[in-house]
Amino acid sequence: MKLKLLAFGFAADILGQRKLEIDLPESATTADLRIQLDGMYPGLKKIGTYVFAVNQTYAQGIQSLNELDEVAIIPPVSGG
Amino acid sequence: MRYFKLTYEPLIVEETMTPLQHDALGAHVLFVGTVRNQSKNKRVVELDFEAYEPMAVSELELIADKIEQKWSIEHILLYHRLGKVAVGEIPVIAAISSKHRTEAFEACAFLMDKLKETVPIWKKEIFEDGSEWVSATP
Numbered sequence: 001m002k003l004k005l006l007a008f009g010f011a012a013d014i015l016g017q018r019k020l021e022i023d024l025p026e027s028a029t030t031a032d033l034r035i036q037l038d039g040m041y042p043g044l045k046k047i048g049t050y051v052f053a054v055n056q057t058y059a060q061g062i063q064s065l066n067e068l069d070e071v072a073i074i075p076p077v078s079g080g
Numbered sequence: 081m082r083y084f085k086l087t088y089e090p091l092i093v094e095e096t097m098t099p100l101q102h103d104a105l106g107a108h109v110l111f112v113g114t115v116r117n118q119s120k121n122k123r124v125v126e127l128d129f130e131a132y133e134p135m136a137v138s139e140l141e142l143i144a145d146k147i148e149q150k151w152s153i154e155h156i157l158l159y160h161r162l163g164k165v166a167v168g169e170i171p172v173i174a175a176i177s178s179k180h181r182t183e184a185f186e187a188c189a190f191l192m193d194k195l196k197e198t199v200p201i202w203k204k205e206i207f208e209d210g211s212e213w214v215s216a217t218p
Contacts, residue, residue, distance in 0.1 A: 008132055009202035010213040053200070056135040072132055072200075078214035079129070079136075079160060079201030080113055080172050080192060 006072040014043040031062045083157040091170045100177045109184040113172040126166045132200040143194045151187045153178040
């Protein structure tokens with residue numbers, strides 16, 4: 001499947017873009033996505049503990065993904 | 081009521097009071113954050129904020145749910161700037177209105193603490209000689 005991915009903050013700098021499409025096997029999970037992203041963009045490991053949001057909600061544990069999901073890479077937040 | 085705003089326009093403290101004031105309410109606690117001129121011994125020129133806007137609002141709604149469960153308060157307000165905010169300017173205003181002050185103080189502190197933990201907003205510090213995302217690296 002082709003998954004639409006959003007990136008913010010430091011993650012967007014490392015990916016060099018704020019929106020991208022990524023090829024994942026059908027029935028992939030957030031864990032699969034992390035392995036693939038960390039492989040494609042080794043700099044992401046420098047963020048330390050980024051998490052995913054699926055459809056604008058923090059992913060809880062390992063979550064399965066489908067092509068219609070809006071998935072975002074959320075580096076540690078720093079508002080205020 | 082809940083009042084949330086993410087904006088590229090300057091925040092004005094006095095205007096924040098307008099939706100909050102009501103004759104039945106005796107306490108309005110406002111927290112006003114301003115940009116400091118220093119961070120880690122480096123001179124800060126400005127901050128640059130970005131947000132995952134729809135999710136930021138939904139996370140604020142979740143925080144407001146928790147506040148309303150915990151305290152008897154009337155209004156919750158959170159205004160946050162996006163884009164570049166210079167030293168001395170206001171990136172954030174948080175406010176709680178209630179009948180009495182104790183709940184308002186506690187809830188306002190909680191709102192700011194949770195904002196910094198869960199709401200997808202990021203700041204980049206712009207120095208004279210470079211820039212850095214805050215808490216981007218361990």
